[in-house]
Amino acid sequence: MQREDLVDLNAFMAVAEEQSFTKAAAKLGTSQSALSHTVRRLETRLGVRLLTRTTRSVAPTAAGDRLLATLGPAFDNIGAELASLTDLRDKPAGTIRITTSEHAANTVLWPIIERFLPDYPDIHVELSINSGLADIVTDRFDAGVRLGESVAKDMIATRIGPDLRMAVIASPEYLARNPAPLTPQDLPRHNCINLRLSTAGGLYAWELEKDDREVRVRVDGQLTCNNIALITRSAMAGLGLGYVMEDTVADHLKDGRLVQVLQEWSQPFPGYHLYYPSRRQPSAAFALLVDLLRYRV
Secondary structure (H helix, E strand, O other): OOHHHHHHHHHHHHHHOOOOOOHHHHHHOOHHHHHHHHHHHHHHOOOOEEEEEOOOOEEEEEHHHHHHHHHHHHHHHHHHHHHHHHHHHHOEEEEEEEOHHHHHHHHHHHHHHHHHHOOOEEEEEEEOOOHHHHHHOOOOOOOOEEEEOOOOOOEEEEOOOOOEEEEEEEEEHHEEEOOOEEEEEEHHHHEEEEEEEOOOOOOOOOOEEEEEEEEEEEEOOOOOOOOOOHHHHHOOOOOOOOEEEEHHHHHHOOOOOOOEEOHHOOOOOOOOEEEEEEOOOOOOOHHHHHHHHOOOO
């Protein structure tokens, strides 16, 4: 069925129900001549006359009655489905798939989702924890969560978290045995706990900044892992210096189990953003979650 068929069939139904081109034209918001042309075009395409026209009235022919009997229930079903879609706007439903890092899931997504899901029982959320940069289109995710500086330019990005900072950490015991580094150039002389990135399989170069001067330091040490929690635990055990998100160790810094060094080289950077393709038409459920996640200072 062509798109114009639906337009023509709707016009025919309006005339047949109103039994008047004038009344049907007013109902559809068009002119009487345009409506007459539309119905005539439909009759020509079907090869049968659907309406009997006189100077005083309009009535369906036998073929017109047969078509009406079929169209009536079909259009009623379409109307009911459109109404149900409107209900979805007022009562959001569906599944939302999001790829995210573990840190973002715990610090930004979970506090909202924990309150969000009980209020919307027809919405399902799937979180895929992955430290790599997933292709959300290919992998059929509705959205991804990454740091603002990592979001591709062709994506719509919504900020959902505050600025973040990294921290170089060590235990008091480690610093008692090894003088604290005063500059990034001191780091190669220390036993550092390396982070292996899953995106490229390489070791993460520590990124430090002070007074608009940025340096990337390749560190070395006995231990390498791909989990921030394990790096923190290793630093607390005195195995070396670690480099982690500052908020993940805030409590340990406060109670003295860890010490932060090179603080002046730890500058804030853009926090987490939720991103999705610009051509994506958001569902009511997705739009609702985006609004709840939106970062408000």
